[in-house]
Amino acid sequence: MLCFNVTAGIGVIGVAKTMVNEIFGELAIVTAAFAGTYVLMISVFNMVGRFFWASTSDYIGRKNTYSCFFVLGTALYLSIPFLASAGGTPALIGFYAATMIIFTMYGGGFAIIPAYLADMFGTLHVGGIHGRLLTAWSFAGVLGPFAITYLRDLSKNDAIADLAARVDPAAFAQKFGASVDQLQSLVAANSVTIAGLMEIAPAGTADPTAGLYNTTMYAMAVLLVIAFFANLAIRPVNERHHVRRTHPQLAPTSVPAA
DSSP: OHHHHHHHHHHHHHHHHHHHHHHHTTSTTOOHHHHHHHHHHHHHHHHHHHHHHHHHHHHHOHHHHHHHHHHHHHHHHHHHHHHHHHOHHHHHHHHHHHHHHHHHHHHHHHHHHHHHHHHHHOSTTHHHHHHHHHHHHHHHHHHHHHHHHHHHHHHHHHHHHHHHHHSOHHHHHHHHSSOGGGHHHHHHTTOSOHHHHHHHSOTTOOOGGGGTTHHHHHHHHHHHHHHHHHHHHOOOOOGGGTOOTTOTTTSOOOOOOO
16 A cells, blocks of 8 residues: 555656656746746645644544545546646646645655554554555655656657657658668667657647656556555454553563562
C-alpha cells in the first residue's frame, strides 16, 4: 500500500518541472521563473499536507484517510491527461491545483503512517515495524522515477515514429541529414526530436508533446487503485498483541526493602 502510494507521488515530483514545461510550454506565463516557483510550491504543499491530513485522520481515522488518498488521487491523476489535451490557462490552473493536492497527500501519507501502524499493530514494536515499512519507501524511490521516465520515453518514441511517418521523406533527409530509415539511431543520438519533426510536418498536424505523460498518469492511477484494495485488506492484529505488559523490558524494577 505504502509503496504504490509513494511511487505515484515521488514519480511526479521527480519530473514536475519538466512536465509543466512540456505540457504547457506554449503559454507565455510558463517561464523558467514559473517552473522554479512551481517546484518551490511542491515543498510547501508537501509540508501543508503533513499538517492537514494528520489532523484530518484524527477525526475520520487513518484507514479512511488513506482511502481518501487513493480515491481522490486516482481521480486527479486521470484528470491530468484531460487538462493536458485541453491546453490554455484554465487547464494550467487545473493542472497546478491537481498536482498540488497530490503532493499534499504524498506528505500526509508519511505524517500519519506511524499512527496507522500503532492502530493496526499496537505501540510495543511500532518503531521496528515502521523501520521495516520504510523499505517500501526506498523501493518506491527507485520505482517511481524509473516508471515515469520509462513510460514517457515510450510515449515519446511512439510520437516521433508517428510524426516521421507523416513527413515527406525528402524533407526529413534535408532536415536531419539522413534518411527516415535511420530514425532509431537518430532518435538515440537525440538528433531527431518532436520539435524538429513538427517544423517539417504537414500543416494541421497536432503537436503530441502535451500528451507524453498520459500513459504515465494512467499507470499511476492504476497503482493507486491497487493500493486502495490493499488498504481495504489491512486488518488489525488482536489487541492482546498490542502491548505485552509481561514483557521483560516493561516489567517494573523491584526495589529491595529497607
